[in-house]
Amino acid sequence: MDRIVKAFFNSAAGLSHAVRHELAVRQEVVVFVVAVPVSLFLTEDWWKRLALIGVLLIVLMVELLNTAIEALSDHVTPDRHPHIRIVKDLGSAAVFMALTLAGLTWLVALVERLV
Structure with a gap:
Protein backbone atom coordinates (compact mmCIF):
# COMPACT_ATOMS: atom_id res chain seq x y z
CA MET A 1 0.00 0.00 0.00
CA ASP A 2 2.90 2.34 0.76
CA ARG A 3 4.15 1.98 -2.80
CA ILE A 4 0.74 2.94 -4.20
CA VAL A 5 0.58 6.01 -1.98
CA LYS A 6 4.08 7.08 -3.05
CA ALA A 7 3.19 6.52 -6.71
CA PHE A 8 0.11 8.68 -6.28
CA PHE A 9 2.13 11.55 -4.80
CA ASN A 10 4.78 11.22 -7.53
CA SER A 11 2.04 11.38 -10.16
CA ALA A 12 0.45 14.39 -8.48
CA ALA A 13 3.82 16.13 -8.38
CA GLY A 14 4.36 15.46 -12.09
CA LEU A 15 0.93 16.74 -13.02
CA SER A 16 1.37 19.79 -10.82
CA HIS A 17 4.72 20.57 -12.46
CA ALA A 18 3.24 20.17 -15.94
CA VAL A 19 0.30 22.45 -15.14
CA ARG A 20 2.62 25.13 -13.75
CA HIS A 21 5.19 25.00 -16.55
CA GLU A 22 3.46 23.83 -19.74
CA LEU A 23 0.91 26.04 -21.50
CA ALA A 24 -0.46 23.15 -23.57
CA VAL A 25 -1.16 21.12 -20.41
CA ARG A 26 -2.89 24.09 -18.78
CA GLN A 27 -5.06 24.58 -21.86
CA GLU A 28 -6.00 20.92 -21.99
CA VAL A 29 -6.83 20.87 -18.27
CA VAL A 30 -9.14 23.87 -18.76
CA VAL A 31 -10.83 22.14 -21.70
CA PHE A 32 -11.21 19.00 -19.57
CA VAL A 33 -12.74 20.90 -16.63
CA VAL A 34 -15.23 22.62 -18.95
CA ALA A 35 -15.96 19.52 -21.01
CA VAL A 36 -16.83 17.15 -18.16
CA PRO A 37 -20.06 18.98 -17.22
CA VAL A 38 -20.82 19.63 -20.91
CA SER A 39 -20.65 15.87 -21.55
CA ASP A 79 21.62 22.23 -28.73
CA ARG A 80 19.61 21.71 -31.89
CA HIS A 81 20.15 18.18 -33.15
CA PRO A 82 18.39 16.62 -36.16
CA HIS A 83 17.69 13.32 -34.37
CA ILE A 84 16.31 15.09 -31.29
CA ARG A 85 14.12 17.21 -33.58
CA ILE A 86 12.65 14.02 -35.07
CA VAL A 87 11.96 12.65 -31.59
CA LYS A 88 10.19 15.86 -30.60
CA ASP A 89 8.24 15.92 -33.86
CA LEU A 90 7.08 12.35 -33.27
CA GLY A 91 5.83 13.31 -29.81
CA SER A 92 4.04 16.28 -31.31
CA ALA A 93 2.46 14.04 -33.96
CA ALA A 94 1.18 11.73 -31.20
CA VAL A 95 -0.47 14.71 -29.49
CA PHE A 96 -2.01 15.74 -32.81
CA MET A 97 -3.45 12.25 -33.31
CA ALA A 98 -4.93 12.24 -29.80
CA LEU A 99 -6.44 15.69 -30.40
CA THR A 100 -7.88 14.48 -33.71
CA LEU A 101 -9.49 11.48 -32.00
CA ALA A 102 -10.93 13.72 -29.29
CA GLY A 103 -12.23 16.23 -31.82
CA LEU A 104 -13.89 13.55 -33.93
CA THR A 105 -15.44 11.89 -30.89
CA TRP A 106 -16.91 15.17 -29.64
CA LEU A 107 -18.04 16.11 -33.16
CA VAL A 108 -19.93 12.83 -33.58
CA ALA A 109 -21.60 13.28 -30.18
CA LEU A 110 -22.57 16.85 -31.03
CA VAL A 111 -23.96 15.92 -34.45
CA GLU A 112 -25.90 13.04 -32.90
CA ARG A 113 -27.35 15.41 -30.30
CA LEU A 114 -28.41 18.00 -32.90
CA VAL A 115 -29.85 15.56 -35.43
Whole structure:
Protein backbone atom coordinates (compact mmCIF):
# COMPACT_ATOMS: atom_id res chain seq x y z
CA MET A 1 0.00 0.00 0.00
CA ASP A 2 2.90 2.34 0.76
CA ARG A 3 4.15 1.98 -2.80
CA ILE A 4 0.74 2.94 -4.20
CA VAL A 5 0.58 6.01 -1.98
CA LYS A 6 4.08 7.08 -3.05
CA ALA A 7 3.19 6.52 -6.71
CA PHE A 8 0.11 8.68 -6.28
CA PHE A 9 2.13 11.55 -4.80
CA ASN A 10 4.78 11.22 -7.53
CA SER A 11 2.04 11.38 -10.16
CA ALA A 12 0.45 14.39 -8.48
CA ALA A 13 3.82 16.13 -8.38
CA GLY A 14 4.36 15.46 -12.09
CA LEU A 15 0.93 16.74 -13.02
CA SER A 16 1.37 19.79 -10.82
CA HIS A 17 4.72 20.57 -12.46
CA ALA A 18 3.24 20.17 -15.94
CA VAL A 19 0.30 22.45 -15.14
CA ARG A 20 2.62 25.13 -13.75
CA HIS A 21 5.19 25.00 -16.55
CA GLU A 22 3.46 23.83 -19.74
CA LEU A 23 0.91 26.04 -21.50
CA ALA A 24 -0.46 23.15 -23.57
CA VAL A 25 -1.16 21.12 -20.41
CA ARG A 26 -2.89 24.09 -18.78
CA GLN A 27 -5.06 24.58 -21.86
CA GLU A 28 -6.00 20.92 -21.99
CA VAL A 29 -6.83 20.87 -18.27
CA VAL A 30 -9.14 23.87 -18.76
CA VAL A 31 -10.83 22.14 -21.70
CA PHE A 32 -11.21 19.00 -19.57
CA VAL A 33 -12.74 20.90 -16.63
CA VAL A 34 -15.23 22.62 -18.95
CA ALA A 35 -15.96 19.52 -21.01
CA VAL A 36 -16.83 17.15 -18.16
CA PRO A 37 -20.06 18.98 -17.22
CA VAL A 38 -20.82 19.63 -20.91
CA SER A 39 -20.65 15.87 -21.55
CA LEU A 40 -23.46 15.41 -19.02
CA PHE A 41 -25.75 17.56 -21.17
CA LEU A 42 -24.51 16.36 -24.54
CA THR A 43 -25.61 12.77 -24.08
CA GLU A 44 -27.70 10.75 -21.66
CA ASP A 45 -25.79 7.52 -22.28
CA TRP A 46 -23.13 6.92 -19.62
CA TRP A 47 -20.92 5.02 -22.08
CA LYS A 48 -20.89 7.99 -24.43
CA ARG A 49 -20.07 10.31 -21.53
CA LEU A 50 -17.21 8.00 -20.63
CA ALA A 51 -15.98 8.12 -24.23
CA LEU A 52 -16.15 11.92 -24.33
CA ILE A 53 -14.27 12.28 -21.05
CA GLY A 54 -11.93 9.38 -21.87
CA VAL A 55 -10.65 10.87 -25.11
CA LEU A 56 -9.79 14.07 -23.24
CA LEU A 57 -7.88 12.04 -20.66
CA ILE A 58 -6.04 10.37 -23.54
CA VAL A 59 -5.10 13.80 -24.87
CA LEU A 60 -3.75 14.75 -21.45
CA MET A 61 -1.83 11.47 -21.15
CA VAL A 62 -0.21 11.88 -24.54
CA GLU A 63 0.59 15.54 -23.82
CA LEU A 64 2.27 14.57 -20.55
CA LEU A 65 4.33 11.91 -22.32
CA ASN A 66 5.27 14.42 -25.01
CA THR A 67 6.28 16.92 -22.34
CA ALA A 68 8.44 14.27 -20.69
CA ILE A 69 10.08 13.42 -24.02
CA GLU A 70 10.81 17.08 -24.70
CA ALA A 71 12.24 17.63 -21.21
CA LEU A 72 14.47 14.57 -21.49
CA SER A 73 15.58 15.59 -25.00
CA ASP A 74 16.49 19.08 -23.79
CA HIS A 75 18.41 17.55 -20.90
CA VAL A 76 20.35 15.21 -23.19
CA THR A 77 21.37 18.07 -25.46
CA PRO A 78 20.16 21.65 -25.26
CA ASP A 79 21.62 22.23 -28.73
CA ARG A 80 19.61 21.71 -31.89
CA HIS A 81 20.15 18.18 -33.15
CA PRO A 82 18.39 16.62 -36.16
CA HIS A 83 17.69 13.32 -34.37
CA ILE A 84 16.31 15.09 -31.29
CA ARG A 85 14.12 17.21 -33.58
CA ILE A 86 12.65 14.02 -35.07
CA VAL A 87 11.96 12.65 -31.59
CA LYS A 88 10.19 15.86 -30.60
CA ASP A 89 8.24 15.92 -33.86
CA LEU A 90 7.08 12.35 -33.27
CA GLY A 91 5.83 13.31 -29.81
CA SER A 92 4.04 16.28 -31.31
CA ALA A 93 2.46 14.04 -33.96
CA ALA A 94 1.18 11.73 -31.20
CA VAL A 95 -0.47 14.71 -29.49
CA PHE A 96 -2.01 15.74 -32.81
CA MET A 97 -3.45 12.25 -33.31
CA ALA A 98 -4.93 12.24 -29.80
CA LEU A 99 -6.44 15.69 -30.40
CA THR A 100 -7.88 14.48 -33.71
CA LEU A 101 -9.49 11.48 -32.00
CA ALA A 102 -10.93 13.72 -29.29
CA GLY A 103 -12.23 16.23 -31.82
CA LEU A 104 -13.89 13.55 -33.93
CA THR A 105 -15.44 11.89 -30.89
CA TRP A 106 -16.91 15.17 -29.64
CA LEU A 107 -18.04 16.11 -33.16
CA VAL A 108 -19.93 12.83 -33.58
CA ALA A 109 -21.60 13.28 -30.18
CA LEU A 110 -22.57 16.85 -31.03
CA VAL A 111 -23.96 15.92 -34.45
CA GLU A 112 -25.90 13.04 -32.90
CA ARG A 113 -27.35 15.41 -30.30
CA LEU A 114 -28.41 18.00 -32.90
CA VAL A 115 -29.85 15.56 -35.43
